[in-house]
Amino acid sequence: MSRASYLKPDTVALHAGYVPESDHGSRAVPIYQTTSYVFESVSDGSSLFNVEQGGHIYSRITNPTVAVLEQRIAALEGGSGAICTASGMSALFTAFITLCSAGDHLVSATQIYGSTATLLKHTIKRLGIECSFIPINDEQALRDAIQPNTKMVFCESIGNPGLEIADIPAISAIAHEAGIPLVVDATFATPSLCRPIDHGADIVVHSVTKWMGGHGVAIGGAIVDGGRFDWAQSGRFPELTEPYAPFHGIRFWEEFGPSALAMKMRAESMRDVGAAMSPHNAFLILQGIETLNLRMKQHVANARQLLEWLQQQESVIWTNYPDMESNPSHTLAATLFPQGAGSMLCFGVVGGRAGGAAFIDSLQLASNLANVGDARTLVLHPASTTHSRLTVADMKAAGISEDMIRVSVGIEDIADIKADFMRGFKAAQRVERAA
């Protein structure tokens, strides 16, 4: 098991990264709402700029409140360090461009979030970085897709929105055989349910906007450096092993070893791209993380109860939840997510696309919006929203059907969620009868 703290996970979620500051003894993490930090002297400023000592210079690069969140997330995931960013997408972009340059290649699962697919297929292609897509657990396809210039394998631990489970141990073994790291977007699981580094992943990315924050009030992302990947032995990453000109020829691997990647991301991407998280957002996300484990237990319990109930409804054509027994992922999900495979579930409703629309439009408790991981129940029709930019074929490959309703099950009383959904089924039935 990878560990960054000897405290138990519930304690880490509440305490890691902060002890009451000495000036006022603030029990809560203070919000350092400042752009910059006064140097003690010219010499002090110079040594901070030259990475001769740790500390803060400018909040685009580091901020004390954001640093607490970074240290807490690193501790929760068992990583050597973390970098927080303005959003989950900027976390992914930072991870991709830190490891890949023009002329490089990466391999990604097909079953990923629509905007991530767009980023990989179109945006980074403009920067000269190519991506091959493979079905997530097709080991032969993965082996075949890895090229001499491949710099990473990417997947989501639970695919969005198809809820496919990535076989992280098997995928990481293949990646490591080839000398490349595995990057896992673990947004749907959170470290409360699965710590990808424990299963062989090298880098973990989160949209902390979702369950980590948990209340739908702040956008943010995080990248966790697992610290275990040997960048020198791989031989594929001169960016980390050779002199880096903008910092007097610093060699990140030699100087920082297990935190080389995190230091490089900080020194380069946070400086140059500037996708910094605001201290206020860091504070809000910290409040969410304090109750992460409690919330995830309730999210999972509600998801399981709702699934069971949905499967008994005549208006439901199909259901999908990663660890339901009929799901091919069931055994893998039980292994990687012993406390439950998250709180996302999908189902198809009678009446086709129009029935789905009627279902969503009639709900009162659940909110129809483009987010997941709120404490409240959220619903969405992916084919007409998050994945609408994909072709029908790409949508199918990503595990999406036109009648799919995606549910992010909240922590309300389950009876109220069921009553709300019953209202939706009646509306869908009316559409079906009219047709």
Place this chain on the structure above:
Amino acid sequence: MYLEVRGNRTYAATGGKEFDNGLPTVMFVHGSGLDHRSWALQTRWFAYNGYSVLAPDLPGHSLSAGKPLTSIEDMGAWLAEFIRAAGADSVHAVGHSQGFLDVLELARQAPELLKSITGIGTAGAIPVNPALIDAAADNAGAAAEMLLMWGFGPDAQYGVSAVPGMQPIAIGRQIMARNPLYEDLVACNEYHNGSTVAKGIDLPSQLILARKDLLTPVKAGLAFAEELNARVTIIERYGHMLPIEAPRQTLDKLRELIGGLERSARGNK
């Protein structure tokens, strides 16, 4: 930089600048199971402020080849060979924990290579709990866990880091997982010459101790400082891993002694 010592490719961090034997040199010696990265927040400062830096990985540790050395006496001898191989005339030697025992032996065997000695989180002898040695023999990972749990002070145990966003315990764990901890711990445990060696040392000396050190308690460090006639600083609230836990305070004390000695030396010329 890489150099040959005893026929093995040996790595020494130089703080991000090329080694220049025309400058006063500070040599940093890591502790059991660790490597040059323990000194990341001291070496760069010295390298960019008028000094040359040498922070070797001992044989078999991290980026250095060779079999791990099995006695403190041999580590001291190896350091003398290393300094000569690097082309340094004499150095200010800084050792953390076991690294300071190595420095003591270097002082006994080749005092002409030294300008000053500084020990951090250390004492004249470092007896190691037999359970820890047994654990290291059977399962280096488990032994590393014990060292990290006892070695880092309260703030680090709560995930607080001097470098924003980092987790020192996880970093230490990754480094120790790759290094020969058992040999280092046995060498530490079997070294009993510290008091005798101290009597023969005639060099400016200092010990930087940590109030919350559970591995080399302050009491042992203070007793040895008396034997060595060394100046002593106790840094409050931190544990044994001072160079990582309290890098700035550690650096400040190193600057005071080494900077003062170099200023005096220049003044005397």
